[in-house]
Structures are given as structure tokens and as C-alpha cells.
Amino acid sequence: MRIKRLITLVVTISMCVIVQICTTAVAKEQTFSIGTPMIQTHEETLFRWQPLADYLNSVADPNHRFEIKVLDLQELETAVSGSTIDFLFVNPSVYVNYSYRFGLTSPLATLVNREQGFNSSEFSGVIFTRSDREDINQLDDLKGLVVAAPSKQSLAAYQMQASELVKRGIDPNSDITLLETGLPLTNTLNAVMSGTADVGFIRAGVLETWQQQGVIQPNSYRIVEPRQFGGFPWVSSTRLYPEWPFSALAHTDPDVVRQVTAALLNLPLNSPTSEALSIAGFTIPGDYRGIDRLLRELQLEPFDYRPPLTFKEVWAEWQFLGWVFILSLAGLMIIAVIVLKRNNAALALSHLNNAMITHQLQENEALLNHAQQVAHIGSWEYDLDTHEYKCTEQMCLMFALSSEKKLTLEDFMRPVIQEDQSAVLSAWNKAHQHGRDYDIDYRVKIGEQIRWVHEKLHVIRNSQGRMVRLLGTIQDVTEKIEYEQHIESLAFKDTLTQIPNRAWLHESLDTLLEKKIIVEHSAFLILLNIDRFKTINNARGSRFGDSLLKAVGHRLQSCRIGDASINVARMAGDEFAILLVAQQFSDMSLSDLEIFLSDHCEQMFSAPFIIEDEPVVVTVSTGVTRFPESGVDLTSDQIFQRANMALAHSRKEGGAHLSFYESPMSDAADYRFRLERDLKRAVERKELRLFMQPQFDVNGNKVAAELLLRWEHAELGMISPVEFIPIAEASNLIVELDSWVMTQACDLIRDAGKKGINLHLAINISPRHFCKETFVPWIRAVLNDQMVDPKRFILEVTEGVFLHNIDAVSEKMNTLRQLGLQFSIDDFGTGYSSLAYLKRLPVNEIKIDRSFVQDAPDDADDAALIDAILAVADKMQLRVVAEGVETFEQADFLKERSESIIYQGYLFGRPAPVDDWLERWEERSFSSNTSAIVEFDLPENQ
Numbered sequence: 001m002r003i004k005r006l007i008t009l010v011v012t013i014s015m016c017v018i019v020q021i022c023t024t025a026v027a028k029e030q031t032f033s034i035g036t037p038m039i040q041t042h043e044e045t046l047f048r049w050q051p052l053a054d055y056l057n058s059v060a061d062p063n064h065r066f067e068i069k070v071l072d073l074q075e076l077e078t079a080v081s082g083s084t085i086d087f088l089f090v091n092p093s094v095y096v097n098y099s100y101r102f103g104l105t106s107p108l109a110t111l112v113n114r115e116q117g118f119n120s121s122e123f124s125g126v127i128f129t130r131s132d133r134e135d136i137n138q139l140d141d142l143k144g145l146v147v148a149a150p151s152k153q154s155l156a157a158y159q160m161q162a163s164e165l166v167k168r169g170i171d172p173n174s175d176i177t178l179l180e181t182g183l184p185l186t187n188t189l190n191a192v193m194s195g196t197a198d199v200g201f202i203r204a205g206v207l208e209t210w211q212q213q214g215v216i217q218p219n220s221y222r223i224v225e226p227r228q229f230g231g232f233p234w235v236s237s238t239r240l241y242p243e244w245p246f247s248a249l250a251h252t253d254p255d256v257v258r259q260v261t262a263a264l265l266n267l268p269l270n271s272p273t274s275e276a277l278s279i280a281g282f283t284i285p286g287d288y289r290g291i292d293r294l295l296r297e298l299q300l301e302p303f304d305y306r307p308p309l310t311f312k313e314v315w316a317e318w319q320f321l322g323w324v325f326i327l328s329l330a331g332l333m334i335i336a337v338i339v340l341k342r343n344n345a346a347l348a349l350s351h352l353n354n355a356m357i358t359h360q361l362q363e364n365e366a367l368l369n370h371a372q373q374v375a376h377i378g379s380w381e382y383d384l385d386t387h388e389y390k391c392t393e394q395m396c397l398m399f400a401l402s403s404e405k406k407l408t409l410e411d412f413m414r415p416v417i418q419e420d421q422s423a424v425l426s427a428w429n430k431a432h433q434h435g436r437d438y439d440i441d442y443r444v445k446i447g448e449q450i451r452w453v454h455e456k457l458h459v460i461r462n463s464q465g466r467m468v469r470l471l472g473t474i475q476d477v478t479e480k481i482e483y484e485q486h487i488e489s490l491a492f493k494d495t496l497t498q499i500p501n502r503a504w505l506h507e508s509l510d511t512l513l514e515k516k517i518i519v520e521h522s523a524f525l526i527l528l529n530i531d532r533f534k535t536i537n538n539a540r541g542s543r544f545g546d547s548l549l550k551a552v553g554h555r556l557q558s559c560r561i562g563d564a565s566i567n568v569a570r571m572a573g574d575e576f577a578i579l580l581v582a583q584q585f586s587d588m589s590l591s592d593l594e595i596f597l598s599d600h601c602e603q604m605f606s607a608p609f610i611i612e613d614e615p616v617v618v619t620v621s622t623g624v625t626r627f628p629e630s631g632v633d634l635t636s637d638q639i640f641q642r643a644n645m646a647l648a649h650s651r652k653e654g655g656a657h658l659s660f661y662e663s664p665m666s667d668a669a670d671y672r673f674r675l676e677r678d679l680k681r682a683v684e685r686k687e688l689r690l691f692m693q694p695q696f697d698v699n700g701n702k703v704a705a706e707l708l709l710r711w712e713h714a715e716l717g718m719i720s721p722v723e724f725i726p727i728a729e730a731s732n733l734i735v736e737l738d739s740w741v742m743t744q745a746c747d748l749i750r751d752a753g754k755k756g757i758n759l760h761l762a763i764n765i766s767p768r769h770f771c772k773e774t775f776v777p778w779i780r781a782v783l784n785d786q787m788v789d790p791k792r793f794i795l796e797v798t799e800g801v802f803l804h805n806i807d808a809v810s811e812k813m814n815t816l817r818q819l820g821l822q823f824s825i826d827d828f829g830t831g832y833s834s835l836a837y838l839k840r841l842p843v844n845e846i847k848i849d850r851s852f853v854q855d856a857p858d859d860a861d862d863a864a865l866i867d868a869i870l871a872v873a874d875k876m877q878l879r880v881v882a883e884g885v886e887t888f889e890q891a892d893f894l895k896e897r898s899e900s901i902i903y904q905g906y907l908f909g910r911p912a913p914v915d916d917w918l919e920r921w922e923e924r925s926f927s928s929n930t931s932a933i934v935e936f937d938l939p940e941n942q
Contacts, residue, residue, distance in 0.1 A: 032252070
């Protein structure tokens with residue numbers, strides 16, 4: 001019995017321990033909720049934004065889990081006020097509303113939308129009408145008309161347009177008739193097109209989308225007062241406003257907020273998450289002060305209230321009657337004195353009247369003091385004849401004055417802080433000596449507390465125009481000033497480093513250009529990018545990286561260059577900017593300036609940064625442009641563009657480099673932009689061409705051919721692959737090109753088979769495409785669909801693909817080898833060649849780069865390299881293809897060293913269109929006789 005009880009006790013204790021362990025393990029995981037409004041149905045909205053939560057879960061701390069909470073507006077407000085969610089992703093007007101009411105953080109990031117191939121972090125509204133309404137040409141014509149809009153709550157489809165009407169003096173509540181059509185948006189379009197409404201309000205870009213979808217005809221509508229903003233794809237009727245902000249509630253863990261901010265800003269442009277969300281990603285927070293002003297103009301929540309009536313407003317409204325009352329009272333007193341002297345019998349009655357009047361005045365004074373106390377307003381009066389001050393109780397409290405002693409100007413000035421005293425005294429002297437009224441803001445220190453006050457002084461004159469009194473009112477405006485400073489801080493200060501941000505620098509540069517006070521070539525915009533910052537951040541963590549960014553910002557702010565004016569800002573991530581104005585540099589040459597600034601930059605970053613007691617030495621890539629230029633009216637955007645081009649050039653140099661902007665950079669950027677834009681449509685326009693260059697064995701027999709891609713631009717003519725392939729490699733365009741080439745290659749092999757040609761093709765595969773998870777399934781699908789023997793293909797990859805996960809690369813190659821495909825290493829010996837790669841990877845062939853072949857007969861070093869490559873290939877039983885064989889000496893040199901080597905080069909045939917090569921494929925083989933060389937007069941690169 002005792003044994004059974006002991007066993008029961010042990011089992012019970014074990015179960016408790018297990019439950020405790022499980023509970024502890026579960027408790028370690030934290031869930032963070034992201035609240036977002038229900039735009040369509042709950043399921044559709046959740047489906048729309050779920051990939052964002054999935055992305056955050058994939059990159060954040062494993063113990064942190066993120067979930068999307070889709071709520072209607074009432075539920076969302078309840079969740080924010082009750083702090084039951086941690087993050088908020090909502091439209092800008094709702095964000096500003098909640099920011100005032102519930103104390104949200106400043107935005108972490110701003111949404112960048114992708115619409116019709118364009119990326120934009122801003123949006124706007126349009127006002128449209130039917131094209132036959134010739135009476136509606138400007139906003140003033142909307143007065144008295146019927147306007148269709150989805151809802152008054154819509155920012156882009158009502159509030160933006162209503163704000164523009166208010167600026168024209170049109171009241172949206174009384175001067176137009178609003179027809180709320182509700183969703184879907186086509187209700188608004190139908191109301192205008194049917195004549196039920198005269199004009200419609202809708203988001204910019206919607207009409208163009210409907211036009212592409214065939215919902216509306218191009219010439220059936222017209223935009224009222226259209227605007228076109230640079231970089232924004234759609235025609236607008238309003239100003240641009242920033243897209244949806246992503247923010248955090250005040251209670252959310254700051255470390256988690258920083259992780260989420262970094263994850264949003266690092267969301268790749270063409271990542272699966274971006275594609276799933278149909279967005280371009282997120283950018284640094286936009287300027288939401290425009291939304292603030294819009295809500296104030298329309299008196300929408302939280303600005304849908306009238307402020308309490310102040311004494312100043314009462315006095316301004318009833319000033320005339322007040323003076324009439326005071327003068328009348330004075331007249332009555334004079335009459336009373338006369339009557340008193342003439343009639344002693346009425347003395348008692350006069351005393352009674354005076355007592356009543358005195359009592360009323362005391363009551364009025366008490367009411368005035370109470371009103372001033374409520375409104376935080378004090379008032380004072382100075383008699384210029386007696387030099388006496390009189391102050392209300394509230395005035396004495398605000399300035400800690402004693403009402404029992406005679407006051408002097410020094411008593412009033414004593415609480416004013418030292419920095420503001422000169423401005424206050426200057427204003428007082430102008431009023432006292434010259435009779436000028438004034439309004440001024442300044443700070444006073446009462447005890448340990450500093451408060452902002454607004455003082456307004458009015459000079460009182462007698463009938464002869466002589467100054468007799470000074471009347472002043474002082475109001476405590478601390479909350480107003482702090483709010484304005486908070487708004488300015490959100491808009492113009494970087495939240496991490498507490499130095500100015502990109503928006504502030506843009507505004508400062510605009511102001512500098514508008515003043516036109518700087519001489520030619522005396523101003524400089526310098527952009528600096530920390531080299532290898534991502535490596536440091538990944539190795540030591542985001543907190544370490546943030547500390548480094550703060551230290552860099554502090555050191556840049558402390559830099560001095562002679563008597564130059566220097567302003568520093570953080571642009572984004574690890575990029576900083578310096579706006580420098582120094583007239584002494586205007587006559588220096590670019591070379592001298594480059595040496596001077598390079599030396600100064602090197603000295604600035606030579607000392608290590610001490611981060612968490614660890615010394616960290618960094619270098620920076622620097623891009624510089626100077627302005628203004630004679631005869632060139634540069635905008636701030638153009639100046640930033642030039643500095644960015646110079647910075648990009650410095651990065652290409654490998655870091656720790658400074659580059660000045662030169663005009664060819666713009667030409668190259670424009671040309672590259674045009675190529676990238678036109679390359680996206682090259683397949684559609686059928687501008688791509690396939691060329692082929694054959695490969696021969698030492699006996700002159702054709703054994704295979706390399707398939708080459710050419711681009712015949714409709715306007716620019718034939719464009720070299722050296723120009724367009726790097727552009728394609730930098731984006732997903734290379735995947736589209738690979739897909740097109742592979743499909744065409746399958747057709748080519750089938751066509752060759754019909755002519756009796758046993759064609760083997762070598763095809764170049766991009767490392768970017770090869771490393772995608774979808775690469776192997778794609779190859780398998782193409783071969784199955786096209787029904788082509790995989791043994792006919794040799795996939796050429798460069799050594800750069802081995803820099804990725806070598807195990808994953810090997811697994812992909814082995815899978816494709818099992819299908820029958822073969823692999824060749826292109827440009828062998830020029831990159832990261834390693835025998836370990838050849839040992840671990842299922843490679844069939846290596847191609848000797850033409851740079852080794854050209855000088856091999858005469859250069860002992862190149863000859864030794866080729867001997868080594870051939871020896872390795874022989875031991876590992878690999879085929880060897882020699883590229884760039886152009887002379888008989890080169891061919892003989894290679895043949896002496898290997899009887900199995902394969903030739904490819906101009907000596908045997910230049911690249912030519914595939915149709916031409918197929919016609920000549922069986923005509924003849926190569927021999928040592930020069931008459932047998934196959935030539936096409938096409939000066940193409942191999």
C-alpha cells in the first residue's frame with residue numbers, strides 16, 4: 001500500500017513539473033497584433049495583408065510572433081484606446097486622428113505602392129466630369145453643382161478634394177450638393193456618366209486603371225484642373241499626400257519596434273512578400289503635416305470642436321461697448337459729485353449709490369480674475385505719468401510677483417530667461433519710446449519650471465494723441481509651443497540619431513536656392529555611405545548598429561571646415577548628408593577640392609568609434625556635387641540626383657572613395673534607365689535575336705554550339721550584351737530572358753532535328769536565376785512541355801554561383817544531371833576557381849577564358865595556367881573548351897597540349913543568326929586550310 005502511494009506521489013510531482021516546463025516554454029513566445037481597418041470583407045482584408053505578418057514572422061526574433069487583426073473602424077478605435085493591439089497600419093487621416101487622441105508613436109515607415117508598374121509612396125485625388133461638360137473647367141465652376149463621392153470619410157475620394165475647394169473659398173457643406181454613392185467605386189463613375197451627378201471625386205489612378213480594363217472609354221471623361229507631379233504616374237487634381245503609415249502604440253517594446261522598422265525598410269523590392277502584397281515595399285516616414293492641416297481645414301475629428309472663449313476674444317468682440325460702459329460710468333460719477341456738492345441732502349443717497357457701484361466693480365474684477373485664471377491669461381497696466389504698474393492676480397501668479405509692493409520693470413524681467421531678455425527689452429523700448437504695439441513669445445522660469453508665454457501690448461493715447469498708458473495681456477502658451485515643436489520634430493528630426501532628417505535637408509536646400517545668396521560653386525552637397533555596415537549590423541546585431549549610426553551622426557555634427565556653414569542630416573539607413581557652404585572653395589579646381597575633402601574625410605573617420613567598449617573603425621564612400629552653376633537653374637531634386645550618381649560611382653570603386661559629380665554620369669544614368677525601361681518590352685516587341693557560335697574539335701568537326709542573345713533595339717540598333725545583360729542581372733528581368741532563351745532553344749533543337757542535324761547547345765544561365773528555389777521545377781517543366789531530350793543541353797554557369805550555399809548548388813546540379821542535363825563552368829580561372837568546387841560539383845566541362853588564350857603562345861604565365869587547367873581537367877575527366885581562338889598559332893598551341901580540346905572563336909566562326917548557321921551546319925568542317933574557315937561578316941563580341 002505504501003509503495004502504491006509513493007508511486008502515485010512521484011507521478012503527480014512529475015506531471016506538475018512537465019506542466020510547469022510546458023507553461024514556461026509557451027510563455028516565452030510573445031504575440032504582437034497589427035491592427036488594420038476592414039476595407040472590403042474581413043476575409044479579403046486578412047488575405048490582402050497576411051503576407052506582411054508572415055514576412056515579419058520569418059525575419060523577426062523566433063520568440064516574437066506577429067498577427068493581423070482586421071477590425072471595423074469602431075473596433076479599431078476601441079483596440080487603440082484600450083491598447084489591445086501593438087502596431088497600427090491604417091490610412092493617414094485615421095493615423096493623425098488617433099495620434100492626437102491616443103498618443104501613437106511617430107510613423108515607423110510609409111507604404112510604397114506599386115500601381116501599373118510604377119512605385120510611389122504618395123497618392124492624391126482627382127475631380128472628373130464627362131468630356132461633354134464644357135461648362136466645368138475649373139474648381140470655381142463646381143459651386144452649386146451635384147458632386148458624387150463614395151463617402152465623406154474617404155481621404156482620397158472626398159477629403160483631399162474638399163480641401164482644394166476650401167482653398168478656393170467654396171464651402172463643401174453648403175456650396176455643393178454631395179451625393180454619397182458608397183462602394184464599389186464604380187457607383188461614383190456611373191453617377192457622373194448617367195448625369196445624376198455633375199462631377200465625381202475619386203482616387204488618382206483609378207480612372208486610368210478602368211480605362212485599361214475597358215470599363216470606361218478614353219475620351220468619355222475629363223479631369224478638372226489637372227496637375228502632373230514629377231515622379232508621380234497619375235494625373236491629379238489635389239496635392240500629393242503620403243501613403244499609409246505603419247506605427248506602434250506607446251506600450252509596444254522599443255526593441256520590437258526597431259526590429260519591425262528595420263524589417264519593413266529592408267523588405268526587398270521584388271521579393272515574394274512584395275509580390276504577394278502587390279506593393280513595392282516601405283520607405284522612411286513621409287511628412288504627415290499636410291494631413292494635419294487638411295483635417296483642421298475641414299474641421300474633421302479630432303479638430304471638430306470650437307476652442308473655449310478667451311478673454312482676449314471677448315475684449316476684441318465687445319471692445320467698443322466696454323469703452324462706452326467705462327466712459328458712461330465715469331460720466332455718472334462726475335454728475336454724482338456735482339449733485340453731491342449742490343445738494344447736501346442727497347449725500348446719503350450718493351454714498352449708497354457709490355457703495356453699490358463699488359460692489360459691482362469688485363464683482364466684475366473677481367469675474368475677470370476667474371476668467372483669466374481659467375484661460376491662463378494675465379493682464380497688466382502701466383501709467384506713463386505715475387510710472388506705476390497694476391497687475392491682475394493671474395499675472396502675479398504667472399510671474400511670481402508680489403501684489404503688496406510697488407512693481408518695477410526689473411520685477412517683470414527677473415523671471416524671463418537670459419536668452420530671451422534682449423528681445424523682450426527691445427520690444428518694450430519700442431513701445432515705451434516710440435509707441436509701437438507688439439506681439440512676442442518668450443520663456444519665463446518660475447521655480448524649476450520653464451513656461452512659454454505670449455505677450456501682446458497695446459498703447460493707449462489721449463484725445464491729443466499723447467501716450468498715457470500701456471496695456472498688456474500675457475497668455476501661457478506652453479502646450480501650444482510644445483505641440484508645434486513636437487510636430488516639427490516628427491517631420492524634421494531623425495528618431496534614432498536625433499539629428500535632422502532627409503525632409504529637413506530638402507527644405508533647407510530649397511530655402512538656400514530660393515534666397516540666391518550663394519556665389520557660383522560655393523555650396524556642396526556631400527552624401528556619405530558607411531562601407532560594410534550591413535556586415536557589421538548582421539554580425540553584432542541591430543542595437544550595436546544603431547549605436548554606431550548615432551556615433552557617426554554625432555561625429556559628423558561636430559566636424560568643422562574653416563568658417564564654412566555645415567548642416568548634417570541622416571538620409572536613411574547608413575547614409576548621411578552634409579550641406580556645406582564655403583565661399584573660399586568657389587575658386588578651387590575639382591582636383592584640389594577632391595584631394596582636400598578626401599583628406600578631411602579620411603581624418604574624420606581615422607579614429608575608431610567606441611561602441612559597447614569595443615573600438616570600431618569604418619570607412620565611407622562619398623559622393624559630392626557643387627552648385628550653383630552659371631546659366632543652369634538647378635532644383636534640389638537635381639542636386640540630390642547628382643550627388644547620388646557620384647556616390648554610386650564611389651561604391652563601384654570598392655569603398656573608402658570620394659567622387660565628384662561629372663556630367664557624363666547623368667548621360668550614363670539616363671541611357672541605363674532607358675535600356676532598363678525598353679528591355680522590359682523587348683520580348684513583347686520581338687526585338688531579341690538568337691545568335692550561335694559553333695564549337696569544333698581538333699579534327700575540325702562541329703560538336704556543339706553556344707547560344708548567344710542579342711538585342712536589336714528599334715531606335716538604337718544592335719545593343720551589346722555587355723550593356724544590357726548587367727541591367728537584366730540587377731533585376732528579375734534576367735529570369736524572363738532566361739525563360740525566353742530556353743523556350744527558343746527547344747524550338748531550335750526540334751527544327752535542327754527535322755533537318756537531320758544532331759544539335760547540342762550550350763546556354764548561359766544567370767546565377768541570380770540559378771539560385772532561385774523555382775529554378776529546378778522550371779527547368780523540369782520546360783523540358784516536359786517542349787518534349788526535348790535534356791542531353792542536348794549544356795548549362796553554362798559562372799563561378800559566381802558557387803559563392804552561394806555550395807550544398808544547395810550541388811543538390812540542384814545533381815537533380816538536373818539525373819534528368820540528362822550537363823554543366824559547364826564559364827570563364828574558368830577568372831573568378832573564384834577552386835579545386836574544391838570541381839570536386840564537389842557534378843561538372844562536365846570547363847571553358848578556358850579568352851584572356852588566357854590570346855597571349856598563351858607568347859606569354860609563359862598564360863601558357864603555364866593553361867597547362868595547369870588542362871592537367872586538372874584530364875585528371876578529373878572533364879571536357880575543355882577554349883574560348884577566343886582567333887589565330888592558327890593559338891589553335892596549334894592548344895592542340896599540342898591536348899588532342900581532346902574543343903575550339904570556339906573567330907578563327908572557326910563568328911557569332912551569327914541561328915538560321916544562317918543551321919543552313920551551313922553540314923556544308924563543311926574546319927581543317928588546317930584557311931579556305932575552310934567559316935566566316936560571317938558580323939563584328940560581334942563572343
